[in-house]
Amino acid sequence: MTRPPTPLTDTSVELLDTTLRDGEQAPGVSLSPDEKVEIARALERAGVGVIEAGSACTGAGERKAISRVTDLGLEARVTSFCRGVRNDVDLALKCDVDGVHLVVPASDRHVEGKVGSTREDVLETTADLVGYAADHGLWVEVIGEDGSRADLGYLETLMETALEAGADRTCFADTVGHTGPERTAAAVSRLAELGPVSAHTHDDLGLGVTNALAAVSAGADLVHCTVNGLGERAGNVALEEVAIALEHVYGVETVELSELYDLAQRVARATGVELAPNKAVVGQNAFTHESGIHTDGTLKDDRMYEPYPPETVGRERRLALGKHTGRAGVRAALEEHGVDATDEQVGTIATRVTELGDRGRRVTDADLLTIAEDVTGADRDRTVELLDLNATSGGAVPTASVRLSVAGEERIASGTGSGPVDAAVSAVREAIGSAADADLEAYHVDAVTGGTDAVVTVEVMMARDDRSVTVARSEADITRASVEAMVDALDRLLEDEDERQVVASADD
Structure with a gap:
C-alpha cells in the first residue's frame, strides 16, 4: 500500500501493555x-515489547501472579509498577521482573496535595530510588504522575534528574486524560531532548x-496501552x-496486527468487559455491512467501504441482514449458505428481510434460511x-434431560450444570455426541414483553469449523x-450430508 511520506515514517516505536496492571484497575x-x-x-504472540x-x-x-508471568521466559520485558518507596522496588525484585x-x-x-512534599524533596527521592x-x-522507567498538568520547567528538571541518576527512560503521563495533542507534543519534545x-x-x-x-x-518511542x-x-x-x-496511517510497525482480534477476545472473556459493537478494530460492527449501497459496493470491491x-487484524468481513439490506447482500448471504434462488426469488426474499428488520428484529441466518425455504418451496x-x-x-445441582431426534434416531440424555440452561446445554451435547463440538460464540437474552407472562428472546451464535x-428463539421459558436456539443452530451447522452421517454414527 502506497502512503505519502510523513514525519513518522522512520520512527521506531514499541508498545508497552499495561492491561495486567492499569487495565485491571x-x-x-x-x-x-x-x-x-x-x-x-x-x-x-502479538510481539508486544514490554x-x-x-x-x-x-x-x-499479585506477586504470585507477576512471578508466574516472569517464569514464562518471554521475549518481552516484564515489569512491575512501583510507588516512590524502596520497599516497592524490593517487592518487585522478589518477583524476578x-x-x-x-x-x-x-x-x-x-x-x-497527594504526598505532602516539596519539589526539591521529590527530586532527591527520585534520584535515590532510581539509583537503588x-x-x-x-x-x-520514571513516570511523572499528572505530567500533563505539571509545570513543564519542573517536569523537565525532574526527568533530567531521573536520567542522570541512571534511569533508562522517562514517561510523559496524561494521568487523568486532561490534555490535548498540542500540549502533549510540546512536553514530549522537551523530554525527548533529554x-x-x-x-x-x-x-x-x-x-x-x-x-499518543x-x-x-x-x-516518543514507547507508548503505554491496554x-x-x-x-x-x-x-x-x-x-x-x-x-x-x-501502521496504516504512518507505516510504523509495532506488533503483529493479525493477532489483535484474538488478543481482544481473550481479554474480553477474562475481564468480563464486552466489546462495544462499534469499537474500532475489534468491535463486532467494524467489518460488518448492512446498508444495501455499502454491501453492493463491498461485493464489487472489498476496499470500497473499508480502510484496510x-x-x-485477524478479522473476517460480515454482511449483516436487516432493513437496510439490498438484493446484493441477500444474494451473497444465500450463496454463503448454498441456497439457489432466481432473481425474482431473491427480490422477494430481500423484501421480506426488510419487512422483518422494519419490525425491529435482528434478522438472523436462520430467519433468512426460513424465508428462503418458504419463497423457493x-x-x-x-x-x-x-x-x-x-x-x-x-x-x-441443577439438572436437565432432553429427548432429541438425531438423524432420525431418538436419543435421550441428561446433564448437570451451574444453572438450568447450562445443564440443558450439557444434555444436548451428550445426546448429539462429538458432532455437537461447536463453539458458542455469542449468547444474548432480551426481554420482549413485561409482566408475569413475559417472553424472552434468546439469540445464539455458534460456529463449527469455518461456518x-x-x-x-422466543419463549416464556428462558x-x-x-435449547431450541442451540438445537436449531446445530441443525443448520450439520445440515449437509457428510455431517449427517457423522451425527448418525456418533457413539455407535
Missing part, C-alpha cells in the same frame, strides 16, 4: 494468575489515540487502535430436532428458548 475487573499468564502469552505484569506492592497474590516503572509526583497538585533500582540491575521518552495517555476526552500519536510525532482500552474511568489508550493507526482488509430434512425438555434447579450461524 477498571471497576469490576480482577484477573487470576492463570488469566494473567494466558493474556501475557497472547501479548507475546508487559507490565502488575504492581508487586499490592499483595502476596526485568524492570520497574517508578511513579513519582510531577504536578504541584500531586507533590503538595539501577544498582540492582533493573531496567528503570533521552528516551514514553507516553502514557488516557481517554477521558476521547483523545487517547490522538495524544502526538507524542510519537514529538519523539488491550481494548481497559483502565480507570474512560480507560487507557487502546493497544489495537494505536497499533493500526501507526479485515484479515489485517425447498424442503429441508432436519438433522437435529428437540422433542422434549425437562429442567430443574430446585436442588443442590457460523445465528439463531433466535431454558427452552436457549
